[in-house]
Amino acid sequence: MDFSASVNGPGWRAYPAAEPALRDSGLSCRGAGEQSGPARHTRDRRLATHGLVLVTQGRGRYTDEAHPDGVAVRAPAVIWLFPGLAHGYGPDGDGWHEHWLLFEGVGTRALEGFGAWDRDEPVRRAAPELVGWVTPVFARLRRLLAVPGGRGAMLAAALTHQLIAVAAECAPPEAAAPARDVIESLAAAALVPMPVERRARALGLTEAQLREAVLRATELTPHEFVLATRLERAQFLLAETRAGVAEVAVQVGYDDPAYFSRLFHRRVGMSPSAFREQETRRGEPARS
Numbered sequence: 001m002d003f004s005a006s007v008n009g010p011g012w013r014a015y016p017a018a019e020p021a022l023r024d025s026g027l028s029c030r031g032a033g034e035q036s037g038p039a040r041h042t043r044d045r046r047l048a049t050h051g052l053v054l055v056t057q058g059r060g061r062y063t064d065e066a067h068p069d070g071v072a073v074r075a076p077a078v079i080w081l082f083p084g085l086a087h088g089y090g091p092d093g094d095g096w097h098e099h100w101l102l103f104e105g106v107g108t109r110a111l112e113g114f115g116a117w118d119r120d121e122p123v124r125r126a127a128p129e130l131v132g133w134v135t136p137v138f139a140r141l142r143r144l145l146a147v148p149g150g151r152g153a154m155l156a157a158a159l160t161h162q163l164i165a166v167a168a169e170c171a172p173p174e175a176a177a178p179a180r181d182v183i184e185s186l187a188a189a190a191l192v193p194m195p196v197e198r199r200a201r202a203l204g205l206t207e208a209q210l211r212e213a214v215l216r217a218t219e220l221t222p223h224e225f226v227l228a229t230r231l232e233r234a235q236f237l238l239a240e241t242r243a244g245v246a247e248v249a250v251q252v253g254y255d256d257p258a259y260f261s262r263l264f265h266r267r268v269g270m271s272p273s274a275f276r277e278q279e280t281r282r283g284e285p286a287r288s
Contacts (some may be wrong), residue, residue, distance in 0.1 A: 011036055013031070013033030014208045016148065038094070041088055044087075045088060054076075054126075058075055059073060062089040062123050064086060066120070067083070073096075076127070078172070080119075105157075107161075115217075124171035126170040127171070135246055137163055141156060179213045183225075185203055190233075191253045196210065234264060
């Protein structure tokens, strides 16, 4: 039996049962649907869950307590909805095409902390790629929600994560573009040993400005970001090349292989040699 119901006009909707195990450990999908064409505006609605509306065609308007005059919505666009916040939205007279998702769980706190959404910016214009990415994911979600049960709920939760990631990637906050440029430049130079102050100066920033930009984009300090970038590169070199540990250390910015090995063990949980033994493809010789 298909538990995803049709709606008036083209579209569908489904409301799966609450799954406390998923909610209390990460995310749980509590509803999803798709609709197209003219629709009445929601007004002063308050959700018990988080919501995500992906508008792929048309235009309309969004309002809430912080935006009483309304925010224009023009496809492709993302609308983030928050628990307990009175809001309203809907298309203009020509209608629009939307996919929507309701979700809850302890994982929302981490997602918000990492910048998946910003309560001060509930509506974001999205990249054109949103349209192509959203449609097949919602088609899979509809199939999963058609039959109740724990396995389907687990897989629907995974797709919920995917849709949030797609929305966050396709519709970053307005302030993200400059920060993204800084992050890319910092990553490109991460393997070159230099103090943070010099890295900031090379980017035309003060040390405080660099720290603010990196923290906003990654939740890491510049030093932590450089360290993470170096260790990611080191793991790749250990797994995919035959370079010795000392050579890998130099390639990722450390002249002292003993210090590199201690740092690697502390951060990764095993020595470089043990990591290589774990990750090297069968039959490929490795040096250490």
